[in-house]
Amino acid sequence: MMLVPVLWREALRFPLPFLLAAALQLAVLATHVLQAFAIAWALSGFLRGDASQLVAGAVAILLGAALRILLARGQAAAAARLGGCVRSSLRRRALIAVLRPERLHDAAAGDGAAAAAIVDGVEGTDAYVSKYIPATVQLVVGTPIVLLVLCSISPLAAGCVALGVLLAVLGPLAWKRVLARRGDGQWGEYEALSDEVLHSLRGMSTLRLLGDVGRTRERIARRSDALRRTTERTMRASLAGTAVTDFAVQGGLVAAAFVAVGSATSGIPVPFRVYAVLMLSSEAFRPIRDLSRHWHAGFLGLTAVPSLCELGAFGPGRPEVDPDPVFRVPETLPGGPLRGAVLRLERVSYRYPAADQEVLQDVDLVVEGGRLHAIVGPSGTGKSTLFDLVLGFLTPDSGRIELDGRPLAPGDTAVLSQRPVLFAGTLRENLDPHGRASQDALVDACSRAGILSEISALPDGFESEVTEAGTSLSGGQRQRIALARALLSDRPVLLVDEPTSALDPASAETVMRSLHDAARERIVLMTTHRIETLHGISDIHLVEAGRIRSQGGAA
Numbered sequence: 001m002m003l004v005p006v007l008w009r010e011a012l013r014f015p016l017p018f019l020l021a022a023a024l025q026l027a028v029l030a031t032h033v034l035q036a037f038a039i040a041w042a043l044s045g046f047l048r049g050d051a052s053q054l055v056a057g058a059v060a061i062l063l064g065a066a067l068r069i070l071l072a073r074g075q076a077a078a079a080a081r082l083g084g085c086v087r088s089s090l091r092r093r094a095l096i097a098v099l100r101p102e103r104l105h106d107a108a109a110g111d112g113a114a115a116a117a118i119v120d121g122v123e124g125t126d127a128y129v130s131k132y133i134p135a136t137v138q139l140v141v142g143t144p145i146v147l148l149v150l151c152s153i154s155p156l157a158a159g160c161v162a163l164g165v166l167l168a169v170l171g172p173l174a175w176k177r178v179l180a181r182r183g184d185g186q187w188g189e190y191e192a193l194s195d196e197v198l199h200s201l202r203g204m205s206t207l208r209l210l211g212d213v214g215r216t217r218e219r220i221a222r223r224s225d226a227l228r229r230t231t232e233r234t235m236r237a238s239l240a241g242t243a244v245t246d247f248a249v250q251g252g253l254v255a256a257a258f259v260a261v262g263s264a265t266s267g268i269p270v271p272f273r274v275y276a277v278l279m280l281s282s283e284a285f286r287p288i289r290d291l292s293r294h295w296h297a298g299f300l301g302l303t304a305v306p307s308l309c310e311l312g313a314f315g316p317g318r319p320e321v322d323p324d325p326v327f328r329v330p331e332t333l334p335g336g337p338l339r340g341a342v343l344r345l346e347r348v349s350y351r352y353p354a355a356d357q358e359v360l361q362d363v364d365l366v367v368e369g370g371r372l373h374a375i376v377g378p379s380g381t382g383k384s385t386l387f388d389l390v391l392g393f394l395t396p397d398s399g400r401i402e403l404d405g406r407p408l409a410p411g412d413t414a415v416l417s418q419r420p421v422l423f424a425g426t427l428r429e430n431l432d433p434h435g436r437a438s439q440d441a442l443v444d445a446c447s448r449a450g451i452l453s454e455i456s457a458l459p460d461g462f463e464s465e466v467t468e469a470g471t472s473l474s475g476g477q478r479q480r481i482a483l484a485r486a487l488l489s490d491r492p493v494l495l496v497d498e499p500t501s502a503l504d505p506a507s508a509e510t511v512m513r514s515l516h517d518a519a520r521e522r523i524v525l526m527t528t529h530r531i532e533t534l535h536g537i538s539d540i541h542l543v544e545a546g547r548i549r550s551q552g553g554a555a
Contacts, residue, residue: 002295003136004128004305006314010086011129017082018133024075025134028068029142029286033149035064036283040275047271075134083130090313091122097312116194117311121304128302131294139169139287150280157259157277161284164252168288171244189230193223245292249285256281341404341492343367343390343523348399350385359385361546363399367539369492372519374534375527377543383527386543387495390525391415403493414489418498420482422470427455428462430470431485441488448517449484450510451477476507483511487518494518496526500533508533 011018042057098114143165151158200216260277308314345365351358359382367373375383388394390401392410401408422430429435431442442462446452454477458464470478479499486494496515500508512533518524534540542549 002302004302006305006309007086007125007128007302008133010089010314011082011133013089014082014085017078017085020078021075021082021130021134022137024071024078025138026142027071028075029138029146029283031064031068031071032283032286033146033280035061035068036279037276038064040272040279043275044271079130079134082133083126086129087122087126090125090308091118094118094122094308094311094313114311117304117307117313120194121308122313124304125302125308127294132291135287135290135294139291143284143287146280146284150277150284153273153280154259154263154277157256157281160255160259161252161281164248164255165284165288167251168245168248168285171248189223189227193220193227196220196223245288249288252285253281341369341523343408343493343525344400344402345386345390346400346402348389348396348401350389350394350397358397358546360389363546363548365541365548365550367523367525369523370520371539372516372537373523373525373539373541374537375525375541375543375548376529376534381543382546383543384497387415387497387527390493390495408493412491413493413495414486414491416479416483416486416494416496416499418501420470420478422466422473422478422481424468425466426460426463427458427466427481430466430481431462431488437488442484445484445488446481448487448514449480450507450514451480451484476503479503480507480511483514487514491522493523493525496524498528498530499526500528500530512536 038057038060042054042061045051045053045057094114095118098118147158147162147165150161196219200220256277260274263274263277343366345363348360348363348365349358350360363386375386377383385394389396390408391413392408403409403412423433428442431437431445437445443452446455455461455464466472470481473481483499486496499511499515503511508530515524515526516536528534539550
């Protein structure tokens, strides 16, 4: 019996499906025990030539089988609900943890490894939660009851079976350390392979241009072979533990059978007792056989538990409560865009943990609504860090960030990044992920972003499919769709990172005109390297040596 405390704690957070799955599992075991008595009763009637006893036993067997089918279906449904609740809870917290600032800025964190843990790892825990946990309850509660019933018939046989049960439960624990160590290695290889494949797929076009496809293929093949070897070692260790369990089960059954046969040949021929001992001895080991089967079915998922713990999937608190409200989907602000709003940074400083000095030091910045503001400066001077602080991805070491005299909230900001992210789905789903916008609002936002005419020219319009990462669209189209999405969010602060870096001059002019229009009714703060985009901007803020110096607009 292998206990994984974090999964038990997670399952116990959902008491109703947990209790229902466990109780129905015990009820299914009870039908097996009752059917064992019915079989023993029918066989003894057959030997004695008692037709009525034989018929009564046969009827009881059929009724027990029918009842077990109904209970088993109910138990499967309750167990599936328990597993689904746990998977949703784990995946939700893991996704939130992956989006935390410290991980977003961790260069060593692999997206492929995180994806493997969140998808395959969480999914793999289902066999343990929905099957192994109810089977453990069945073993702990049901097996002693069966042994007590068996003891009332034959104490010696009950003792032999109890000894076999103890050996079957405790024997595999000797293999636990070896199995856990090899299991961790197996999951590590699995994560490494996932990371390698994901990175290769992301950079496939670049790899082809560099002529590195062959070497990439060889690296993936080596990773696959390492995973195969590790899996084989893990399975060998697992099979050794299974052999101990099988030996204990078979030994207990053989010993009980010898006791039953011995009692039958000792001058006390009681057929019902003999058959009852044989049948109940088998039922006493049923929970162990179930436990062993479910353990092997979910072993890969259990090897992912350390990675899920590291991600923060088993964080404290109730699963239905969002542990980090920063990433909760915000509602549209009641007042809509705020024309006269003011974003204020007062003496804001920040230093990365591994850095020797502050990247931003005592920054003071006032950004008013009604006109476009631009931040300029060489690479590495802190422009991106400033945006991360405003977005809430980073927390200032000192100072305050306020909107109209109150702390800036996550729901106050929208962002248009230099490389906007689009998802596989329709244009409508990319523009309005939450499905709250009306058709008129979609049309207006796309018109202001300069992309409406191109969407209208498509056969399916807003229902046109977008490939993963938006590869079916040009860079300029992706940028303007992302701008329309940001405008549609209706938030008072819009942060824009290099909005024209991937655009031709005509598209760049359209986007800049849209940003000037948006700045009339909200705060718009952008970064740029292109001097021509500064034309007409009245407020330019230069980042230099970790500080900001404001100056007048460009001619």
